[in-house]
Amino acid sequence: MNKNTFIQEARKQQIIEATIITLDDIGYVKASLAQIAKRASISTALISYHFADRQDLIDQSLQALIEQSATFILTKTYAANDPVTQLGNFIEASITYQATHEKEKAALLEIVFNARTTEGVPYYKLPDDDEDPLLKALCNILEDGKKQGKFFVGSVTIMAKVIQGAIGEYMLIGGPISIEAEEYSEEVTKIIWTAMEVEGPKNA
Amino acid sequence: MNKNTFIQEARKQQIIEATIITLDDIGYVKASLAQIAKRASISTALISYHFADRQDLIDQSLQALIEQSATFILTKTYAANDPVTQLGNFIEASITYQATHEKEKAALLEIVFNARTTEGVPYYKLPDDDEDPLLKALCNILEDGKKQGKFFVGSVTIMAKVIQGAIGEYMLIGGPISIEAEEYSEEVTKIIWTAMEVEGPKNA
DNA sequence: ATAAAATTTGATTAAGTAATCAAAAAAATG
DNA sequence: CATTTTTTTGATTACTTAATCAAATTTTAT
Numbered sequence: 355m356n357k358n359t360f361i362q363e364a365r366k367q368q369i370i371e372a373t374i375i376t377l378d379d380i381g382y383v384k385a386s387l388a389q390i391a392k393r394a395s396i397s398t399a400l401i402s403y404h405f406a407d408r409q410d411l412i413d414q415s416l417q418a419l420i421e422q423s424a425t426f427i428l429t430k431t432y433a434a435n436d437p438v439t440q441l442g443n444f445i446e447a448s449i450t451y452q453a454t455h456e457k458e459k460a461a462l463l464e465i466v467f468n469a470r471t472t473e474g475v476p477y478y479k480l481p482d483d484d485e486d487p488l489l490k491a492l493c494n495i496l497e498d499g500k501k502q503g504k505f506f507v508g509s510v511t512i513m514a515k516v517i518q519g520a521i522g523e524y525m526l527i528g529g530p531i532s533i534e535a536e537e538y539s540e541e542v543t544k545i546i547w548t549a550m551e552v553e554g555p556k557n558a
Numbered sequence: 559m560n561k562n563t564f565i566q567e568a569r570k571q572q573i574i575e576a577t578i579i580t581l582d583d584i585g586y587v588k589a590s591l592a593q594i595a596k597r598a599s600i601s602t603a604l605i606s607y608h609f610a611d612r613q614d615l616i617d618q619s620l621q622a623l624i625e626q627s628a629t630f631i632l633t634k635t636y637a638a639n640d641p642v643t644q645l646g647n648f649i650e651a652s653i654t655y656q657a658t659h660e661k662e663k664a665a666l667l668e669i670v671f672n673a674r675t676t677e678g679v680p681y682y683k684l685p686d687d688d689e690d691p692l693l694k695a696l697c698n699i700l701e702d703g704k705k706q707g708k709f710f711v712g713s714v715t716i717m718a719k720v721i722q723g724a725i726g727e728y729m730l731i732g733g734p735i736s737i738e739a740e741e742y743s744e745e746v747t748k749i750i751w752t753a754m755e756v757e758g759p760k761n762a
Numbered sequence: 763a764t765a766a767a768a769t770t771t772g773a774t775t776a777a778g779t780a781a782t783c784a785a786a787a788a789a790a791t792g
Numbered sequence: 793c794a795t796t797t798t799t800t801t802g803a804t805t806a807c808t809t810a811a812t813c814a815a816a817t818t819t820t821a822t
Contacts, residue, residue, distance in 0.1 A: 399782080538719075542716065549753035
């Protein structure tokens with residue numbers, strides 16, 4: 355039952371990886387079970403054996419993608435203790451993750467903008483506020499900085515959205531990347547700090 | 559040939575409208591010709607008569623959506639002459655458009671994040687810089703303000719992305735809208751002006 | 763009104779879809 | 793080594809898809 359679960363878990367992981375590759379490769383619309391199976395070098399029936407249905411596979415892939423990116427970003431974020439540095443870390447890590455995880459970034463986009471609940475509600479319209487650990491962390495950092503008198507913010511919620519937007523926008527720069535990740539994240543950090551009138555190290 | 563074109567054009571317009579409604583309704587994946595035809599109360603073959611293929615229909619719908627929003631936003635933007643007000647107008651008009659054109663907003667998202675070129679390149683990865691009239695206008699405004707010594711901007715390109723990101727983020731707030739359009743656009747304008755050290759009327 | 767042209771439809775086609783299932787293969791168990 | 797359990801497959805299922813086309817309808821022109 356132990357090793358058994360390991361093997362099962364390994365195969366599920368393999369199928370999820372193939373799903374991510376397929377989504378990046380040909381997009382959500384054409385990412386059929388057949389296409390995913392081909393990339394995993396298995397039969398389509400095996401996917402059905404390990405996952406309840408296509409929706410289930412997509413959902414588990416999404417969950418894996420979210421967890422992976424959140425771990426990466428939050429680890430780097432909380433390497434510091436003060437909100438000013440944390441914010442800089444958060445922005446930099448978010449951009450870096452995208453730049454170094456092309457496939458995962460694309461797959462995440464494909465799922466979020468295509469999948470819908472059984473009731474037909476698109477995932478991107480679901481209230482992310484409660485669930486999204488990244489948004490939560492970002493809001494906490496902003497609240498902290500505000501309390502400590504380091505940030506001057508009107509609405510924390512809206513400032514968080516603006517930061518998320520700036521990060522998200524980098525996702526959409528495709529093909530031959532015209533703006534380097536480092537340049538972009540430094541400049542965005544500078545902009546956000548200025549907007550909050552931070553006397554930061556990069557903002558002098 | 560004159561009235562003829564009118565009728566043809568009217569039908570095409572009707573089909574494009576049905577496409578937008580369908581995309582908003584059930585999403586790109588399920589927006590088949592049959593579903594679109596049903597909503598237009600016509601046969602599927604009639605769609606094929608007026609459009610080369612599904613891709614063509616989607617492309618023409620996208621073009622219509624882009625033109626409509628660009629006209630709306632740019633008209634309001636250039637009601638003013640100075641870059642500071644223009645920027646405020648641009649942000650406000652962009653948010654307002656989304657808030658008042660739910661269906662069009664959703665349809666645009668569905669197309670941009672789903673459609674791909676024949677070579678398989680997703681539309682959102684296409685280099686928008688050259689074509690997108692909104693980005694072009696935004697960059698011009700920022701350049702103007704910079705030249706006139708009213709904006710302090712490091713990289714105009716990146717500042718434009720940040721603004722676009724803040725606007726785009728509002729698109730993704732779905733369901734029971736937690737933030738009012740007016741509040742959001744005013745706060746964003748304030749943030750961006752502060753980031754560029756603008757002494758604006760709303761920024762005192 | 764009649765002929766010609768444009769528009770619209772219903773039926774059909776060929777291809778692809780997710781999911782199921784009995785049977786084969788592999789692995790784990792005693 | 794034999795047998796039970798888990799894993800995997802190939803074939804089949806019922807269904808949806810975009811696109812085509814001859815025939816019917818409507819519109820336009822004469």
